[in-house]
Amino acid sequence: MNAPDRKAMAAMVGAGHSRVDGALKVTGRADYTADQRLDGMVHALPVGATIARGTVRQVDTASAAAMPGVIKIYTRHNIGKLHRVDKDSGVTVDEHRPPLHDDLVRYYGQYVALVVADTFAHAKAAADAVTVVYDAEAPDVGMEAQPGESGEVDSERGDPDAAYSRGEVRLDQSYSTPVQAHNPIELHASVAVCEDGHYTLYETSQAVVNHRAAMAQMLGVPVERVRVITHYLGSGFGGKLWPWTHAVLAAAAARDLGRPVKLEITRQMMFQTVGHRSHTRQRIRLSATRAGRLSSLRHDFLYYASRFDHMKENCGEATPYLYSVPNLRVRSRYERRDMAPATSMRGPGAVPGLFALESAIDELACELGMDPVALRLMNEPQEDESLAVPFSTRHLVECLTVGARRFGWDRRTRGVGSIWRGDEILGWGVASASWLAKRLPAQVRVTLRTDGTAEVASATQDLGTGTYTVLAQMVGELTGLPLSRITVRLGDTDLPPGPLSGGSMATGSLVPAAAQATRAAIAQALGQAVKRKDGPYHGRSTADLVFEAGKIRATDAADSAGVRFETLLAESAVGEGKSGSSDNDADAGKLSLHSYGAHFVEVAWQPEIARLRVSRVVTVIDAGRIINPKTGRNQIEGALIMGVGMALLEETRYDARNGAPVTSNLADYLVATHADAPAIDVVFLDHPDTALNELGARGIGEIGLAGFAAAVTSAVHHATGVRVRELPVHIEDLL
Ligand code: MOS
Numbered sequence: 017m018n019a020p021d022r023k024a025m026a027a028m029v030g031a032g033h034s035r036v037d038g039a040l041k042v043t044g045r046a047d048y049t050a051d052q053r054l055d056g057m058v059h060a061l062p063v064g065a066t067i068a069r070g071t072v073r074q075v076d077t078a079s080a081a082a083m084p085g086v087i088k089i090y091t092r093h094n095i096g097k098l099h100r101v102d103k104d105s106g107v108t109v110d111e112h113r114p115p116l117h118d119d120l121v122r123y124y125g126q127y128v129a130l131v132v133a134d135t136f137a138h139a140k141a142a143a144d145a146v147t148v149v150y151d152a153e154a155p156d157v158g159m160e161a162q163p164g165e166s167g168e169v170d171s172e173r174g175d176p177d178a179a180y181s182r183g184e185v186r187l188d189q190s191y192s193t194p195v196q197a198h199n200p201i202e203l204h205a206s207v208a209v210c211e212d213g214h215y216t217l218y219e220t221s222q223a224v225v226n227h228r229a230a231m232a233q234m235l236g237v238p239v240e241r242v243r244v245i246t247h248y249l250g251s252g253f254g255g256k257l258w259p260w261t262h263a264v265l266a267a268a269a270a271r272d273l274g275r276p277v278k279l280e281i282t283r284q285m286m287f288q289t290v291g292h293r294s295h296t297r298q299r300i301r302l303s304a305t306r307a308g309r310l311s312s313l314r315h316d317f318l319y320y321a322s323r324f325d326h327m328k329e330n331c332g333e334a335t336p337y338l339y340s341v342p343n344l345r346v347r348s349r350y351e352r353r354d355m356a357p358a359t360s361m362r363g364p365g366a367v368p369g370l371f372a373l374e375s376a377i378d379e380l381a382c383e384l385g386m387d388p389v390a391l392r393l394m395n396e397p398q399e400d401e402s403l404a405v406p407f408s409t410r411h412l413v414e415c416l417t418v419g420a421r422r423f424g425w426d427r428r429t430r431g432v433g434s435i436w437r438g439d440e441i442l443g444w445g446v447a448s449a450s451w452l453a454k455r456l457p458a459q460v461r462v463t464l465r466t467d468g469t470a471e472v473a474s475a476t477q478d479l480g481t482g483t484y485t486v487l488a489q490m491v492g493e494l495t496g497l498p499l500s501r502i503t504v505r506l507g508d509t510d511l512p513p514g515p516l517s518g519g520s521m522a523t524g525s526l527v528p529a530a531a532q533a534t535r536a537a538i539a540q541a542l543g544q545a546v547k548r549k550d551g552p553y554h555g556r557s558t559a560d561l562v563f564e565a566g567k568i569r570a571t572d573a574a575d576s577a578g579v580r581f582e583t584l585l586a587e588s589a590v591g592e593g594k595s596g597s598s599d600n601d602a603d604a605g606k607l608s609l610h611s612y613g614a615h616f617v618e619v620a621w622q623p624e625i626a627r628l629r630v631s632r633v634v635t636v637i638d639a640g641r642i643i644n645p646k647t648g649r650n651q652i653e654g655a656l657i658m659g660v661g662m663a664l665l666e667e668t669r670y671d672a673r674n675g676a677p678v679t680s681n682l683a684d685y686l687v688a689t690h691a692d693a694p695a696i697d698v699v700f701l702d703h704p705d706t707a708l709n710e711l712g713a714r715g716i717g718e719i720g721l722a723g724f725a726a727a728v729t730s731a732v733h734h735a736t737g738v739r740v741r742e743l744p745v746h747i748e749d750l751l
Contacts (some may be wrong), residue, residue, distance in 0.1 A: 022145040024333065028493035029711060030702075033647030036499055037248070037484045038355040045627070047726035048249045049220045050205040054276040057207070058087055058134045060269050061279065062137040062262060063117075064288060067154035069676025074147060075129050080145040085138030086272065087560030089146065090130040092116040095268050097409040099236050107229040112328055112360045114234055115261035120653045121150065122323045123356040124676040125288025130265050130637055132277060140473035155675035156352035159295045161191070163316035167349030171336040171402050174343030176301075179312035183303020185587055191300065191372035191741045193725075194667035196293040196676075199687055204252020204282035204290050206263040208270035215267055216242045221246045222256040223516030225475050228509045230259045235267055246477045246507040253658075255362035257518050260290045268282075275742040291359030292668060294319040294329040298372035302341075308386050310341040310395050310538050315373065320348050325357040330365030334450045334722070335373055336402030338606055339395045354675050360518065360656065363718035367725075371416065371662075371743060374447035374726030388446050388730065389416050389425060389495060397423065400608030408607040411638040412448060415614035415701065419446070419636040423616035432737040435642060440620040443735025444633070447727035449613035453640070453714040455598035456525040459512035462491055462533040464541050464589040468566070469501045469580035472530065476514030476522055477507040481648030484525055487530055489643060494534040496565035519587065520611070523643060527709040528595035535698050536591025538563040545584040592650055598708060605706050611719045615656075617727040618694075626747050630660045630694045630728055637698065639712035640705035648716050652698045653657060655720025661688035662721065663728035664745050735747045 040046040065072070077089040098114035102106055115127050130145050133139035133435050180186060207218035215235065221227040224244040232239040249256065266279040281289065298317040304310050319329035333344035361367075380390035396413055399406050399571045420426070429435060435442040463471045470490045471635060478484045488502045495502075515525040543557040545551055545568050552563060553570060560570050560700045569578025581589075598604060618632035633656055642648045665686035679685040704712020725743055733739045 028489045029643050029646070033485055033489060035482055035485045035647060036488050036504065037478065040601050041248070047209060047292060048102070048202060048250060049172055049218045049246065049691060050203065050208040050247045052218045052278065054207065054209065056272065057276040057278055059132060059136045060130055060266055060277050060496065061136070061143045062127040062265060063129040063143045063148065063695035064285065065079065065121045065128050066119055066674070067150050067152040068124040068157065070121050070150045070152040070291040070315045071658065072121060072128055073151055074149040076147040077129065079379055083138065083142045083145060085144045087132045087134065088117065089142070089271060092118065092179065095130070097236060097269060099234050101230050101233045105233065108226055108231060109230050110258050110357045111261060111325055113324055113694040115265050123283060123354055124674060125356065127265065127289065132269050141234060141540050145431055147321040149368055150562065157670040157672060157675045158351050159320060161301050161318055161351055162718045163297055163318040163349065167347045169314065169345060169347050170332050171346040173345065173401065174281060176312040176314050176343040176345045179343035180301055180303045180314065180633060182310050184306045185380070185383055186303045187302045187376060187383060189376055189741060190297065191375055191377060192297045193371055193743045194367040195295045196361060196662065196666050197253030197668050197685055198253040198291070199286065199682070199685065200251035200253060200255065203280050203283065203286060204256065204260065204262060206266035207278045208266040209275060209276065210267065210270040210274065211257050216243045216245065218245050219263055220249060220252070220256050222249065222252045222477060222479055222518050223258070223286060224477055224507055225513045226511050226516060226575060227259050227325055230262045231267060232264065233349070233614065234264050244509045249477060249479050251480045253362045254290050254364065254518060254576065256442055257360055257516060259470045262289065263627060284680045287668060287677040287685065291357060293361035293364070294358040295330050296329055296368040297612065298331055300372050300376035302376060302380060302641050304380060304384070306384070308384050308394050310339055312340065312343040313341045315346045317348050317369070319350050320355065320358065321352050322355055322357040323352055326475065327358045328348065328361070329358065331369030331372065332453065333366040334370055337397070337400040337610070338448065338450055340397035340401060341395065362655070363451060363721045366722050367718070368724040370449065370592060374723050375729060375741065378445065378726065378730040382720065387674045389420050392448060403608055404578065405606055405608050405715070406607045408442065409703055409705045410610070411611060411701050411703055412614065413614040415636040415638050417610055417612040418699060419616045419634050422699065423634040425616060433735060440622050441735045443619045443621060443731040443733065445617045445730030445734055447723040447730065449614050449615060449719050451611050451722050453517065453524065453609040453611055453708055454521050455595065455708060456515035456521050457597050458515045458525045458529040458595050460526060460529040460593045461512050462532040462537040464537050464581060464592045466582050466588060468493060468498055468580060468748045469503065471503045471505060473511045474507040474514035474526065475509050475511040477517050479517040480542050481651055482644055483517065483522055484645045485647055487526060490527065490530040493536065494531060495563060513735055520717035520719065522715070524708050524713050527711050527713055529593035531593065531751065532595065533593030534593045536593060537589050538591070540591055541581050541589035542568060544586055544589060548586065551584045562712045577701070594671065603705065603707065609705065609708060610655050611714045613637045613719050613722070615724050615727040617731045619731040619735055625645050626751060628745065628747065628750065632695045634697045634722060637716065637719060638701045638703060639716045640703065640708065641712040642700045642702055643711065645700060648700060649698045651716045652720040653696050655689045655718065656696055656724060659721050660694065660723030661686070663725040663743065667744055
């Protein structure tokens with residue numbers, strides 16, 4: 017990067033700009049998917065199965081079809097041809113069987129019919145009136161199995177069995193996490209338009225490019241005939257990464273009716289048909305010397321899949337590299353149940369996995385009578401021992417030491433229930449966090465326009481996390497234009513293909529493509545400047561010119577003022593940037609790329625009234641360069657509050673008799689609200705990781721949730737003496 021770039025960068029990248037789309041959102045002008053109101057639009061609502069296993073014998077639609085406003089009712093007999101997504105095509109769906117494909121019911125709530133009416137109310141009334149006759153079989157939604165001694169070995173080194181049997185101190189404990197539901201406030205919605213065999217699909221998608229490819233396959237049309245639009249998202253937490261069956265149904269109905277079809281699923285359906293985080297059971301066995309040096313670590317875990325599909329909840333993601341331990345094995349297995357397909361949920365795998373691992377480390381510290389921070393520092397690895405490669409950058413030690421200082425950890429007294437504040441017992445706990453860092457392929461287009469503004473465009477989307485803002489900052493950084501003169505276009509597959517919003521990968525993936533596109537647009541503008549006969553730079557070399565503060569200027573001292581770029585443009589200057597996956601980097605596999613963090617948590621326990629809350633949190637994050645500390649802090653704060661929910665509130669329970677998720681609304685499935693939010697102190701270490709991209713920005717979507725629940729349960733143990741190994745913590749566990 018040249019000198020002017022660096023100067024501009026100080027004002028843009030690293031500055032805590034408010035969201036550029038913030039005003040649109042808070043004034044209701046941001047058009048979310050369900051806000052689309054198109055001419056002739058009709059409303060669809062699916063009918064969900066009321067059994068979890070069996071066969072549809074008959075769907076009686078006659079009385080429903082006669083109800084007010086009903087336009088058409090679809091079953092598998094009239095929905096039209098829908099195709100299966102090819103598993104080898106590189107296109108992702110978590111439910112491969114197309115909706116209304118056959119008579120088999122494989123989970124509760126599976127769609128068995130679709131009602132289309134003139135209004136949502138009419139569609140709802142008619143959907144309730146559709147009568148379905150089943151041959152029901154007894155479902156199995158039991159989740160009591162243990163990991164056992166078999167399964168796929170995911171990572172192994174040394175001889176963990178022998179080392180364990182020789183261990184001076186040993187720990188063998190089991191942990192579990194429940195089924196969790198994503199519960200973004202924005203419901204999943206599709207508004208489908210089909211005209212002349214071309215589809216425009218407004219969708220709540222965290223990955224419009226994949227959504228387009230999947231829908232094209234399922235509808236049986238070339239990808240060019242499908243356009244997917246997601247301008248704004250009311251979050252998704254992974255639930256909106258891949259297409260679900262309602263989206264296919266909306267498109268199929270639009271195809272048949274030739275009218276726009278809007279389908280917004282209900283909150284209850286959010287627990288049934290759009291994925292969840294699998295229940296996990298995990299066993300951790302570890303051994304150490306009396307002094308606290310780990311000698312073996314085994315992590316066996318079990319998760320659940322649906323009858324047809326399989327999403328690995330990879331609880332062992334972080335285990336192989338988090339600690340220095342010569343003997344290790346991570347092993348996984350799964351069982352199938354009569355449940356809907358699971359999917360990625362914020363920090364898939366690592367989040368439930370770190371609950372188990374970090375709980376076990378805390379238990380070991382208690383066993384050894386050691387400070388849990390000191391135990392972690394003692395077992396800090398010098399390299400990624402699973403791959404025998406260096407870390408790109410790893411500042412976990414600094415996370416722990418900075419966090420301990422800010423939290424006041426040295427004032428912690430070890431005894432259970434030994435810290436009081438008024439009538440509350442305080443408990444203090446700590447845990448480490450980690451999450452992978454990766455780049456996905458990305459393309460970005462930057463246009464410098466003759467009106468003095470710039471546009472940056474990519475078919476990625478803003479999950480609500482700030483992608484609009486960081487892209488504007490990137491272009492502002494390199495052009496010197498203020499954010500008010502930069503427009504960002506996202507969430508439309510007509511734009512150059514961008515990355516999904518997930519895995520904490522969007523920002524890090526977009527950085528190189530956005531920088532390249534901006535530089536290409538600048539080069540194009542300089543090229544126009546030297547050709548412009550009536551301009552001051554006619555006939556000069558572009559090498560003599562720079563673009564800064566929105567102006568073009570010659571580098572010689574005489575031209576200190578320069579000229580506003582738009583006065584030299586005959587037409588828009590367009591630059592395209594394209595970057596590849598980090599898996600294809602020259603040094604791929606030679607470095608271990610991860611983000612790290614440390615959580616220090618205080619809980620307050622009032623035994624007289626059995627009230628437990630998380631009262632204070634200090635979290636220190638090492639996620640590389642932070643492009644926007646304001647949106648970044650928001651991300652971590654949101655993850656921590658979600659972590660309060662994970663630790664104390666969230667669980668989806670199933671009715672064993674019919675296989676239904678019974679916690680299917682926000683009164684029964686509790687999520688943490690503002691009232692549950694603790695005092696939060698977030699610290700970013702801000703060490704750039706230039707192995708990932710030129711700015712050294714990794715990602716911050718999931719790291720805040722990773723490990724957090726273990727810090728809470730460790731604090732609960734410190735306050736109450738009760739070690740909760742099955743999330744969430746129930747008050748009755750503590751009585
Ligand atoms: Mo997330 S599971 O990275 O949307």
